[in-house]
Amino acid sequence: MDSEIVLSADRIVARYGSIEALHGVSLTVKKGQIVALLGANGAGKSTTLRTLSGLLTASSGTVRFLGEDITRVPAHRLPHSGLVHVPEGRRIFGGMTVKENLDLGSFTLANDVERRRRMDHVFEIFPILARRQNGDASNLSGGEQQMLAIGRALMASPKVLLLDEPSMGLAPQLIKEVMNIVQRLNREGVTILLVEQNSKVALKFADYGYVLEAGRIVLEGPGSVLANDDAVIGAYLGNAA
Ligand code: ATP
Secondary structure (H helix, E strand, C coil), rough: CCEEEEEEEEEEEEEECCCCEEEEEEEECCCCCCEEEEEECCCCCHHHHHCCCCCCCCCEEEEECEECCCCCCCCHHHHHHEEEEEECCCCCCCCEHHHHHHHCCCCCCCCHHHHHHHHHHHHHHHHHHHHCCCCCCCCCCCHHHHHHHHHHHHCCCCCCCEECCCCCCHHHHHHHHHHHHHHHHHHHCCCEEECCCCHHHHHHHHCEEEEEECCCEEEEEEHHHHHHCCHHHHHHHHCCC
16 A cells, blocks of 8 residues: 555646746656655756646656546546645645635535635644634735745645645744645645656655656665765755754
8 A cells, every 4th residue: 555656647747838947847746745855956856747637738758646647637537536736835725714715725626515614724824814804814924924925825625746846945943844834734544746857855754755857857866875875965955944
């Protein structure tokens, strides 16, 4: 059971107009893992997540989720099946309360009781969101907005969470807090694909890692091996903080 593949990309090519950003990326994520996708600025990490979650359609190659070919399934249908993307930059909605932002994450649910149960779970994980639930989301700090973005994703009860740079712009103490939450979610059964520029942070938690460079996977291996690999540390990655 441990080695069950829940999400995979097989030689995906992705383009923005005439620019080819991914040149045949393959990766697998197994049930229960935290997998890190690392690489410098512009390497193609966000593009890979967008292609996995259907925001971009691969021009060739295949994306599979829970054994099904989802390469051409539109993004809005995937949260129903348990694949949820937390994009870079948080994308919370100002002018709406924290609670309303969370409600947007449960558009897959018709059932109010279940929605309430999930919101209580989110509030238990992020007590600050419970305290600020009726306040405008744009008044939250950067760290709180990141928590709201993750909380909103949890409202869809993800099986697999695609997290795009949750540490971006956060102070070290907050990065630690967010990563502890990522670890807790993983222990509660959520499989995680984590994009990070900060390889030190990501590899501390990752079971397995991939390194992207200019739209290609150039290295992969268990997190503990990559963490001690000078090539990873020196050649490919930024290691701020
Ligand atoms: P970052 O950490 O800076 O977000 P990244 O590894 O996530 O970097 P991507 O954002 O996936 O990299 O970008 C991969 C390549 O695709 C880059 O060359 C980038 O300039 C290009 N790219 C990304 N988004 C677009 C877009 N909307 N239109 C055109 N080119 C894009």
